Amino acid sequence: MSSPCDPRHAPVGDVGAALMMIDSQLKKIRGGTTALDPAQQALIDQFAASLSPEGxxxxxxxVCTLIYVFMKWLRAAYEAHDKDVIEHVVPHLVATLRKMPKSVRPETVPTMAGLVVAAGLGLSPSLWRRSYGPWTPHEMNSLEATAVLIAEHIDSLTDDPDFATRLITDALSKADEG
Structure with missing residues (x-):
C-alpha cells in the first residue's frame, strides 16, 4: 500500500531558489559573518519581493525537496557504515535548533524534527507537513535553518564545504539532460 506521503506524489517546488537561499546561508556561516555581500543580499531581497503566494x-x-535529497544521501552514507541516519542526525539537529531561540521558536523544533524523520524514513517532508495544516510564519526561519544544518552536516562529513550544494546542482544538471 502506498503512503499518502510517498515522494512520488510530492511537488518538487523551486529547488533552484531554495538552493540559492541555503547556499547563501552556508556562505555566511563559513565566512564567520551574519551579513551577506550587499549585492548578493540585494539580489535575494529582490527575488523574495517578486514571489507570488504560489511562488x-x-x-x-x-526546501522540503532539498531536505529529502540530503536525508536520502545521509541515509545511504550512514547505512554504509551500519548506522541509523535518524539516530545520528536528529539529536544533533534538535540540539542545535534549540540553541537558536532568536531565529527558531521552540514550538517549531518538533515540526522540524518530524520533517527530518519523515525524510529519513523515505517520506516526503512536504506532504508530511501538509497533513498537519498550512505552514505558519514562525516555521519559515526554522525550515531554512533545518535545511542549512543538514547541508552543513553533509559538508562536515565529507570534509568538503560545497558538497551538499554540488550534490543538488549535479542532480539538477542530470535532470535537465534527461
Whole structure:
C-alpha cells in the first residue's frame, strides 16, 4: 500500500531558489559573518519581493525537496557504515535548533524534527507537513535553518564545504539532460 506521503506524489517546488537561499546561508556561516555581500543580499531581497503566494509555496516545497535529497544521501552514507541516519542526525539537529531561540521558536523544533524523520524514513517532508495544516510564519526561519544544518552536516562529513550544494546542482544538471 502506498503512503499518502510517498515522494512520488510530492511537488518538487523551486529547488533552484531554495538552493540559492541555503547556499547563501552556508556562505555566511563559513565566512564567520551574519551579513551577506550587499549585492548578493540585494539580489535575494529582490527575488523574495517578486514571489507570488504560489511562488512562496514553490520555494517551501523546494526546501522540503532539498531536505529529502540530503536525508536520502545521509541515509545511504550512514547505512554504509551500519548506522541509523535518524539516530545520528536528529539529536544533533534538535540540539542545535534549540540553541537558536532568536531565529527558531521552540514550538517549531518538533515540526522540524518530524520533517527530518519523515525524510529519513523515505517520506516526503512536504506532504508530511501538509497533513498537519498550512505552514505558519514562525516555521519559515526554522525550515531554512533545518535545511542549512543538514547541508552543513553533509559538508562536515565529507570534509568538503560545497558538497551538499554540488550534490543538488549535479542532480539538477542530470535532470535537465534527461
Amino acid at each position: 512562496v509555496d514553490d520555494v517551501l516545497d523546494g
